[in-house]
Amino acid sequence: MNHSNLKIRARDERILVIDDDLGVGECIQCMLRIAGYESAFVTTAAAGLERAQSEAFDLVVSDLRLPDRSGIDVLRALREAGQDTPVILMTSYSSIESAIEALRTGATDYIIKPFNNDDFLYSVERALDEQRMRKENAMLKRSLKRVYSSRRIIGESEGILRVLDMIRRVAASDANVLIEGESGTGKELVAQAIHYASPRAEGPFVPINCGAIPAELLESELFGHAKGAYTGAVAASEGLIREASGGTLFLDEISELALNLQVKLLRVLQERQVRPLGSKHTYATDARFVAASNRDLKQAMEQGLFRADLYYRLNVITIHVPPLxxxxxxxxxxxxxxxxxxxxxxxxxxxxxxxxxxxxxxxxxxxxxxxxxxxxxxxxxxxxxxxxxxxxxxxxxxxxxxxxxxxxxxxxxxLPVEEYMKEVVRRYQDSHSEMELAAMLGVGRKALWMRRRRWGLYRSGDSRREGTGKGDLKRSA
Incomplete structure (x- = not known):
């Protein structure tokens, strides 16, 4: 190993060197010190993993063969511990098989001893540059998501400024949030803003409309299912709760969730574990739960349509989105x-x-x-x-x-909103299509159909009345 062309330059990165050969380890440390890097040196895998878990390092340089474990074992242990620190592996006993295994396991580089000092330092600099770029890209991505989400909530009114202030205050926590507001006010935008302003921004944002999926399918969608759990379940599904782990699960129209599914959801919120349909196993989940409703959940709770224990579990933080x-x-x-x-x-x-x-x-x-x-x-x-x-x-x-x-x-x-919607339907149902009526009211066609049934409002000449038939109403020709 020659020391030509080395320039001393102060750097912020710390490097951990693991090698059972004292001479090689000390030589590498000296070379890194001359190049301006701070380093630590240990001679066993166990000592290296202990240092890596208790101290912050920007790079690990490890020999492939160590007295207690291999350098690949060190790499695997770091990844299993959730550390993405780049690892360079060195060896005097090179083989194509070991090189392939090292790179497949996630090694940043694979160096053959003895090596040229300049080549070694180039490998170190490249590994640190790539790591620095990944961190900067992640920060930029998170920053762009936050800007994008916050800009989509537009307004200067006192009510919307209160909403933005609440988003800022609750985003950093993992507390469950209940977003209340009429249909079309932007409750999902609020949920997205909470997610992208939180430490979970790099995780998934998983939305589901509890009122748009039949109850028998919603259970499988939310909690997952085992293979063969029901006819047609040809493969296992992890479900949206597990899919949202590390991120945010947005439960829109939570008031439409069937009572038996409310019980299962409550158990997930309490135990942070989910059991797929037809499975004997439970799985941990780290999803944050944000729910939304355009109905008064407290009133639904008093009417026995929504479980009180689930309501209080979800309603840790409440954000009310004002109507336009x-x-x-x-x-x-x-x-x-x-x-x-x-x-x-x-x-x-x-x-x-x-x-x-x-x-x-x-x-x-x-x-x-x-x-x-x-x-x-x-x-x-x-x-x-x-x-x-x-x-x-x-x-x-x-x-x-x-x-x-x-x-x-x-x-x-x-007028109360429900009465206003009823009046709009009464006046315009014969002159507008179902799609136009739904768009006018800012609701889905299924929600419109359910309201018209409840109000007993039908188009002129429609022979179907309450209790006389099933299925959707005819659209006017």
């Missing part, structure tokens, strides 16, 4: 944002909206909240012929939302 009608100037800020977003996507040059359109935004009740507003703006941009959106554009005349005047007699009268 209570957000004042936010409706115009959001509308302008959607105009810019959809104009850019569609290649149009829409600069703003007419005064009449702006007045409409402020006077309309917005039962579908932000989702309905975006729907209206997108359609308006698509069909607009000029550079300014106006009430003359077809969407503002009823395709998405009733225009002022046609429903003004009840738009301006304060």
């Amino acid at each position: 009608r209570e957000r004042g100037r936010d409706v115009e800020i959001l509308a302008q944002h959607f105009i810019e977003e959809h104009s850019r996507r569609l290649g149009k040059r829409i600069t703003g909206m007419s005064p009449a359109m702006r007045d409409f935004l402020y006077s309309y009740h917005w039962p579908g909240n932000v989702r309905e507003l975006e729907n209206l703006i997108e359609r308006s941009v698509i069909l607009a012929e000029g550079s300014v959106l106006s009430l003359e554009d077809p969407p503002a005349k009823g395709t998405t939302a009733p225009a002022p005047g046609t429903a003004g007699e009840f738009l301006d009268r304060p």
Whole structure:
């Protein structure tokens, strides 16, 4: 080993050297010190693993053959302990098989002794540079996710600023969060913002709508199933709870979860373990649970439709997302944002909206909240012929939302949201399709169908009435 071309330069990285040959180890330490690195030297795998677990090192350089374990064993033990520290393996007894095994196990490099000092230092520098780049990329990715998530929650109203403040305060913890708000207010955006602002940002964000999947399928989706657990289960599934481990599981429309599944979910929250359908084994999960509901869960609990113990387990932190009608100037800020977003996507040059359109935004009740507003703006941009959106554009005349005047007699009268939705359905069900009605109200077609059944509202000429038939309502021709 020659020491030519070595330059002394102060560095921040620490390197752990493991070699049972004292002479080689001391020579490597000297070379690293001259190159500006701080290092520690041990002669056994056990001593190396003990140092690596108790101290912070940026790189491990280990001999392949050690008196107690191999260098590959050291590498495996580090990975099993969750450490991603790069490892360079050295050996005097090279073989293709050992080199392949070392690299497959995750070694950063494989060096044959005796080696040239410059080549060795180049390998060290490359391993440290790659590790530094991985860390910087992870930090950049996390930063971009946080910026992206926080920017999507747009508004300046007092209510939305409270929401953003709550997101900032709860993100760092692992506490369960319950997000309350009407349909279309942006509850999933709040859940995403919590996730991406948390230490779990690099983990998965797994959303599931508990009201969109039949109960018999939802159990398998959430908890997983063993192979052969039921007809058609040709392979095992880990389920979304386990899939979200290390990240966040977002349970949207949690109020729609069947009571028997509420019991199973409660057990997971208490024990942090999940048992797949048809399996005798339980598996640990490290998912954070964020739930959302557009119904009053406390009222559902009092009615026996939602378990009290599950409610209190989920409701550690509550975030209330205000409806759009209570957000004042936010409706115009959001509308302008959607105009810019959809104009850019569609290649149009829409600069703003007419005064009449702006007045409409402020006077309309917005039962579908932000989702309905975006729907209206997108359609308006698509069909607009000029550079300014106006009430003359077809969407503002009823395709998405009733225009002022046609429903003004009840738009301006304060009504509970459910009563308002019922009135909209009563007035527009014969002139709009099921899809248009659902978009107008900011709900899914299944939710609309269930509400119409409950209210006893049917289209003219529809022979089906409450209790007279099953299945969906006919769409008007």
